[in-house]
Amino acid sequence: DSGVTQTPKHLITATGQRVTLRCSPRSGDLSVYWYQQSLDQGLQFLIQYYNGEERAKGNILERFSAQQFPDLHSELNLSSLELGDSALYFCASSAPSGRTHENTGELFFGEGSRLTVL
Amino acid sequence: AQSVTQLDSQVPVFEEAPVELRCNYSSSVSVYLFWYVQYPNQGLQLLLKYLSGSTLVKGINGFEAEFNKSQTSFHLRKPSVHISDTAEYFCAVSMDGTASKLTFGTGTRLQVTL
Numbered sequence: 001d002s003g004v005t006q007t008p009k010h011l012i013t014a015t016g017q018r019v020t021l022r023c024s025p026r027s028g029d030l031s032v033y034w035y036q037q038s039l040d041q042g043l044q045f046l047i048q049y050y051n052g053e054e055r056a057k058g059n060i061l062e063r064f065s066a067q068q069f070p071d072l073h074s075e076l077n078l079s080s081l082e083l084g085d086s087a088l089y090f091c092a093s094s095a096p097s098g099r100t101h102e103n104t105g106e107l108f109f110g111e112g113s114r115l116t117v118l
Numbered sequence: 119a120q121s122v123t124q125l126d127s128q129v130p131v132f133e134e135a136p137v138e139l140r141c142n143y144s145s146s147v148s149v150y151l152f153w154y155v156q157y158p159n160q161g162l163q164l165l166l167k168y169l170s171g172s173t174l175v176k177g178i179n180g181f182e183a184e185f186n187k188s189q190t191s192f193h194l195r196k197p198s199v200h201i202s203d204t205a206e207y208f209c210a211v212s213m214d215g216t217a218s219k220l221t222f223g224t225g226t227r228l229q230v231t232l
Contacts, residue, residue, distance in 0.1 A: 002161060043162075043208065043222045056219070090161055105150055105169070105212045105220060109161030 003027065006091050006110035014118055018079040021113045023091030025072055031055065031094045032074040033107060034066055038087040049074055081117045088112045120145040122211050122223035130229045133201055139194040139226045141183075141209030151192040152210040152220070153183055162208060168192065179203065204230045 003026035013019055025032050034046040036059075045058035049068035060066075063081075068074040078085060092107040123142045131137045143149055150169050154162040166177025173185040183194045192209060209223040 002163065004161070042224045045220070045222075092161070105152060105167060106164045107154075107162070107220065109163065111159070111161050 002108040002110065004091060004093050004108050004110035006089075006113050008113055009111065010114045010116075012116045012118065013081060015081055015083060017081050017117075018077065019081065019115065021076040021078070021089050021091075021115075023074045023076070023093075023110060025074070025091075025093030026108050029093035029095060029108070030072065032068055032072070033092040033094070034060075034074070034076050035090040035092065035109075036087045037090060037112070041087075043090075046076070078115070081115075083117050086115055086117045088114050120149065120211050120213055120219075120221050122209050122221055124207075124209055124223035124226050126226050127224070128227045128229065130231065131199055133230055133232055134198050136197050137195065137199050137203075137228065139207050139209075139228065141192045141194065141223060143190050143192065143209075143211045145190075145211060145213060147213055150212045150214070151183075151185060152212070153177065153181070153192075153194050154208045154210060154222075155179075156206040156208065156225075158205070165194070165207070199228070199230050201230050201232070203228060 005024040007022045030051045033048045036044045046060040047066050048056040052068050066076045090112045092109045121144045152167045153165040155165050156162045166175045168175045168185045176182045181196050206225045208225045210220045212220045
């Protein structure tokens with residue numbers, strides 16, 4: 001158990017719809033990362049939040065957005081869904097930066113949310 | 119820009135045989151290297167990492183990797199695999215050693231059979 005919790009584990013929806021994926025990081029971790037894993041694209045970094053603020057952006061579509069709340073949980077919103085958005089969405093967290101003995105590049109992943117768009 | 123190449127998408131191996139999963143990276147600056155493992159229906163977890171120091175790094179579950187700067191490689195090895203090692207293995211590189219700038223390879227599926 002990594003300590004990162006993601007809900008829901010599975011989600012089936014239709015094209016054009018909107019869904020929200022939720023992530024609770026490990027206790028004490030300030031950074032949250034979202035990744036998309038699909039067969040054709042592999043593991044793609046979407047976005048990172050640190051203590052409520054956007055820190056880094058990857059290959060995230062404009063139809064997707066995320067935020068991190070004061071209690072440090074994060075949500076990834078996917079709208080106007082297309083068939084190609086079907087994938088496994090992972091959330092990960094890492095130790096607070098600035099404490100170099102902890103911030104060694106290790107990510108702790110949740111078990112993912114499997115999204116199927118029909 | 120940094121990138122990671124995992125040339126083998128699948129590696130079949132018999133139980134108790136040795137295995138090597140290949141990883142090559144490209145970067146114009148110093149790098150920090152990682153191997154992650156993803157067991158079926160689970161998230162990724164860290165196997166081992168190279169930040170500095172000894173080029174031979176030992177990780178969990180008997181895996182080790184060697185950083186070779188001249189060949190820009192970070193191959194993962196295990197002298198004797200077990201059925202339970204069947205999983206997807208991802209090599210990753212970071213330019214500054216933090217998780218913020220991790221770039222993952224496409225993964226290698228290790229299939230261990232009897």
